Amino acid sequence: MTLMTRVFTALSLAVLFATPLRAEIDITEVESPGGVNAWLVEEHSIPFVALELRFKGGASLDQAGKRGATNLMVALLEEGAAELDSRAFAEQAEALAASFDFDISDDAVSISARFLTENQDEALALLRDALTQPRFDQDAIDRVRAQIVSGIRSDQQDPDFLVGQAFDEMVFGDHPYGSPIEGTEESVTGLTRDDLVTAHAGALARDRVYVGAAGAISPEKLAQVLDKLLEGLPAEGLPQAADIDVETAAGVTVVPFDVPQSVAIFGHEGLARDDPDFFAAYVLNEILGGGGFDARLMEEVREKRGLTYGVYSYLVPKDHAALYLGRVSSANDRIAEAIQVIRDEWTKMAENGVTAEELESAKTYLTGAYPLRFDGNGRIANILVGMQMDDLPVDYVNTRNAKVEAITLEDIQRVAARLLQPDALRFVVVGQPEGLES
Amino acid sequence: MRRLSALAGACLLAAAPLHAQTIEDQVTTYQLDNGMDVVVIEDHRAPAVVHMVWYRAGSADEQPGVSGVAHFLEHLLFKGTEKLAPGEFSETVKANGGTDNAFTSFDYTAYFQRIAADRLGLMMEMEADRMKNIQLDREDILTERDVIIEERNQRVENDPGALFREQRMAAQYLNHPYGTPIIGWRHEMVNLDLEDALAYYERFYSPNNAVLVVAGDVQPDEVLALAQEHYGPIPRNAELPERVRPSEPPQMAERRISFEDPRVAQPYVMRTYLAPERDPGDQRKAAALTLLAEVLGGSQTSVLPQVLQFDENRSVYAGAFYSGLSLDDTTFGIVNVPAQGVTLEEAEADMDRVVADFIETGVNPAQLERIKFQLRASQVYELDSSNSLARRYGAALTSGLTVDDVHEWPEILQSITPEEIIAAAQEVFDRDNAVTGFLRGAEEVTQ
Numbered sequence: 001m002t003l004m005t006r007v008f009t010a011l012s013l014a015v016l017f018a019t020p021l022r023a024e025i026d027i028t029e030v031e032s033p034g035g036v037n038a039w040l041v042e043e044h045s046i047p048f049v050a051l052e053l054r055f056k057g058g059a060s061l062d063q064a065g066k067r068g069a070t071n072l073m074v075a076l077l078e079e080g081a082a083e084l085d086s087r088a089f090a091e092q093a094e095a096l097a098a099s100f101d102f103d104i105s106d107d108a109v110s111i112s113a114r115f116l117t118e119n120q121d122e123a124l125a126l127l128r129d130a131l132t133q134p135r136f137d138q139d140a141i142d143r144v145r146a147q148i149v150s151g152i153r154s155d156q157q158d159p160d161f162l163v164g165q166a167f168d169e170m171v172f173g174d175h176p177y178g179s180p181i182e183g184t185e186e187s188v189t190g191l192t193r194d195d196l197v198t199a200h201a202g203a204l205a206r207d208r209v210y211v212g213a214a215g216a217i218s219p220e221k222l223a224q225v226l227d228k229l230l231e232g233l234p235a236e237g238l239p240q241a242a243d244i245d246v247e248t249a250a251g252v253t254v255v256p257f258d259v260p261q262s263v264a265i266f267g268h269e270g271l272a273r274d275d276p277d278f279f280a281a282y283v284l285n286e287i288l289g290g291g292g293f294d295a296r297l298m299e300e301v302r303e304k305r306g307l308t309y310g311v312y313s314y315l316v317p318k319d320h321a322a323l324y325l326g327r328v329s330s331a332n333d334r335i336a337e338a339i340q341v342i343r344d345e346w347t348k349m350a351e352n353g354v355t356a357e358e359l360e361s362a363k364t365y366l367t368g369a370y371p372l373r374f375d376g377n378g379r380i381a382n383i384l385v386g387m388q389m390d391d392l393p394v395d396y397v398n399t400r401n402a403k404v405e406a407i408t409l410e411d412i413q414r415v416a417a418r419l420l421q422p423d424a425l426r427f428v429v430v431g432q433p434e435g436l437e438s
Numbered sequence: 439m440r441r442l443s444a445l446a447g448a449c450l451l452a453a454a455p456l457h458a459q460t461i462e463d464q465v466t467t468y469q470l471d472n473g474m475d476v477v478v479i480e481d482h483r484a485p486a487v488v489h490m491v492w493y494r495a496g497s498a499d500e501q502p503g504v505s506g507v508a509h510f511l512e513h514l515l516f517k518g519t520e521k522l523a524p525g526e527f528s529e530t531v532k533a534n535g536g537t538d539n540a541f542t543s544f545d546y547t548a549y550f551q552r553i554a555a556d557r558l559g560l561m562m563e564m565e566a567d568r569m570k571n572i573q574l575d576r577e578d579i580l581t582e583r584d585v586i587i588e589e590r591n592q593r594v595e596n597d598p599g600a601l602f603r604e605q606r607m608a609a610q611y612l613n614h615p616y617g618t619p620i621i622g623w624r625h626e627m628v629n630l631d632l633e634d635a636l637a638y639y640e641r642f643y644s645p646n647n648a649v650l651v652v653a654g655d656v657q658p659d660e661v662l663a664l665a666q667e668h669y670g671p672i673p674r675n676a677e678l679p680e681r682v683r684p685s686e687p688p689q690m691a692e693r694r695i696s697f698e699d700p701r702v703a704q705p706y707v708m709r710t711y712l713a714p715e716r717d718p719g720d721q722r723k724a725a726a727l728t729l730l731a732e733v734l735g736g737s738q739t740s741v742l743p744q745v746l747q748f749d750e751n752r753s754v755y756a757g758a759f760y761s762g763l764s765l766d767d768t769t770f771g772i773v774n775v776p777a778q779g780v781t782l783e784e785a786e787a788d789m790d791r792v793v794a795d796f797i798e799t800g801v802n803p804a805q806l807e808r809i810k811f812q813l814r815a816s817q818v819y820e821l822d823s824s825n826s827l828a829r830r831y832g833a834a835l836t837s838g839l840t841v842d843d844v845h846e847w848p849e850i851l852q853s854i855t856p857e858e859i860i861a862a863a864q865e866v867f868d869r870d871n872a873v874t875g876f877l878r879g880a881e882e883v884t885q
Contacts, residue, residue: 043483045483046818046821046822047818048815048818048819048822050822086738086748087738087739087744087748090737090738090739091739091808094737094739094808094809094811094812095808095811097811097812097814097815097816114819116815116818142751143747143748143751146754146777146778147754147755150703150704150754150775151704153703153704154703154704156703157701157702157703159596258700258701259595259596259701260591260595260596261588261591261592261595261596263596291537292528292529292532293516293525293528293529294525294528294529294532299525302585303524303525303581304581305581305584306580306581306582306583306584306585306588307584307588308585308588309585309586309588309589309591309592310592329588329591329592329596330588331587331588331591334588361529361532361533364532364533364534364535365532365533365535366535367535368534368535368536368553368554369535369536369537370535371484371485371486371554372484372486372535372536372537372552372553372554374484375484375486375823375825376822376823377822378822
């Protein structure tokens with residue numbers, strides 16, 4: 001390190017703590033007359049609103065034998081509602097220049113809406129119809145189902161998809177987490193309109209909805225529109241899926257597939273979002289395999305040895321299980337070496353933790369980068385919903401950096417020994433890896 | 439005539455979102471004495487900034503035989519200078535709470551950092567340093583060459599769709615370097631060496647070949663002062679070559695390619711036509727093509743999906759695509775992903791039939807008005823991301839356009855008539871300029 005940069009770093013530390021984050025993110029809690037809660041960041045300089053709705057549960061609510069039902073249901077929300085058929089619905093959204101993205105994950109159905117202030121009442125009325133009165137017309141079901149089946153077939157030829165599928169299946173088996181949310185060609189083909197109506201009532205219920213908004217809308221207006229938006233949805237939906245333990249054994253599982261570059265996922269049990277050690281684990285992961293070029297895995301596997309374009313690790317605190325995972329891809333004749341380097345780094349950090357310098361550097365980055373996340377209305381609405389689903393208090397944005405700062409070297413060493421389990425570190429490899437066998 | 443069109447313009451404006459501030463209000467431009475262009479985009483909502491330096495040099499500016507060297511050099515710019523050790527650039531950005539990266543395209547190479555606004559000077563100091571002072575040792579080069587080969591494995595070799603694209607592009611351009619992939623042909627990448635990278639660096643990396651874009655919580659005059667301090671002292675390169683690439687001869691025969699790969703589960707047909715790009719002061723034809731792509735295949739309600747996916751159920755997906763942002767001739771594409779039981783030959787005929795019918799019938803005025811309203815609304819939505827605004831100006835200014843061209847573009851789009859869209863279609867859909875590609879699995883069953 002040269003003198004120049006050392007000076008910069010010292011300078012930056014002094015300035016960083018002075019960053020006036022509190023003033024920038026002013027969250028208003030809103031409760032509608034009907035009892036729907038929402039968090040809002042009011043921002044009137046650009047005349048539009050980003051609205052994020054999330055229904056807890058998602059694809060893991062699929063019932064036995066109906067895998068893919070929630071996914072197909074969500075894909076059909078924009079394919080006709082109330083008086084409008086699929087085409088008329090799309091034309092109306094275009095005429096308003098509103099966009100509604102309907103998405104699904106293991107644990108949630110997400111709706112990301114964006115609409116102009118000047119026609120927000122019409123846009124929200126259209127969104128309400130999609131949420132509360134989807135038509136599920138048979139021709140739309142057949143058309144969208146064919147697209148999903150086409151996607152499923154392509155996924156089965158995609159090494160990136162196959163590796164995730166194999167890892168999930170190994171860890172979660174018959175639990176909904178153990179199979180792709182799209183379902184199989186067979187399960188999707190067997191779904192009926194009744195299955196979609198059932199999935200809709202089970203997943204989109206008022207007892208599980210979280211709302212975040214950012215942009216040019218007042219709290220009073222938001223409170224007023226929320227009831228209308230969700231009116232007609234059932235009060236209660238399906239019970240949430242069961243929790244499941246994560247158990248893995250050290251070793252390698254090879255899924256043979258004819259590609260020049262092997263793709264691997266590795267990992268074992270992680271920590272829940274509400275675990276008291278989660279913050280320390282988050283900081284630790286930043287040092288081991290976070291986004292930067294200076295993370296240990298990136299440094300050892302890419303920068304020193306040129307074995308990959310990218311290697312990362314990440315905490316995956318799902319609602320019903322917690323994982324600690326990583327990803328790497330290397331040519332078939334080099335993946336074995338990459339895996340050995342990753343194993344060594346895992347063991348090294350489990351035994352020795354991190355250095356004081358690494359910890360300081362990670363803290364400076366994480367605290368400095370945090371305000372950069374609030375980058376636009378859509379991102380802010382997203383963060384607001386995520387905070388509510390994680391059961392965080394409204395002042396979290398102002399206390400979060402202090403929590404990062406409070407992590408000590410001892411915390412990290414303790415959590416390293418707890419979180420990192422070389423004896424459980426499992427690799428699943430898709431490709432034609434040389435020198436690796438299941 | 440003049441009054442009439444002004445009136446029509448007024449009507450359009452009245453239908454536009456009210457009270458919308460426009461991007462012009464937020465943009466200030468300068469040029470340093472050494473020729474470096476400066477674009478400042480103000481956005482004071484958050485105390486952050488994005489700092490970008492764009493070079494008017496991409497993969498299409500490479501010499502023959504060293505494909506991939508522009509992108510290789512981009513990686514090597516993180517490997518240190520006389521002042522900074524390898525990796526120290528990114529470490530310093532991180533230590534200041536920022537993120538950084540870079541990207542390479544046909545027409546540009548760009549480096550960027552997102553960071554707290556009060557660190558802008560530090561970013562400029564480091565970026566100016568590596569414009570001229572990189573220091574590379576042979577071992578760094580070899581390791582990083584392995585990295586870009588793994589990058590190619592990941593992006594291309596493992597993905598038959600990406601391999602298919604390379605083959606189509608190579609067939610599309612008979613003479614122009616857009617036919618060579620940005621990441622490089624593998625057999626040339628494995629031989630890239632230090633001299634190749636340095637030759638490219640010395641040829642193209644200089645202030646008079648660069649555009650500085652700063653977007654965020656900054657004052658234009660302060661940005662200018664910082665730019666003068668950090669970039670100003672770098673001398674211009676008097677030997678910067680004029681930017682002229684080998685151009686296309688008249689294309690006189692359609693090319694047809696069939697790419698088979700056992701990893702393809704969903705076959706499709708794609709055809710691209712050589713098409714004009716946006717030129718400075720001359721963007722009308724590109725605007726008509728942009729709207730043509732929207733009308734034909736830009737959304738669920740556009741012509742190709744409406745007929746093939748909705749009315750006839752013969753396609754899983756059908757669409758059209760065009761981007762006018764390019765220094766030299768670009769392409770206009772149509773694609774059809776057939777439903778089960780429809781062959782690729784039939785899918786090609788389907789897509790041609792729909793396009794021919796469209797040219798015969800003309801543009802649906804209601805559809806065109808929806809598209810134009812969405813374009814006007816996008817001028818509001820885009821203000822939400824200073825990062826993507828910064829990218830727009832950087833890409834435009836390195837693709838031969840001026841800031842005025844960027845600002846005039848939305849109005850040009852609004853002024854395009856249905857007749858111009860049809861005329862653009864008739865001109866662009868010339869099979870002599872086209873590459874028709876079939877992508878299929880090894881054992882496609884013809885039904």
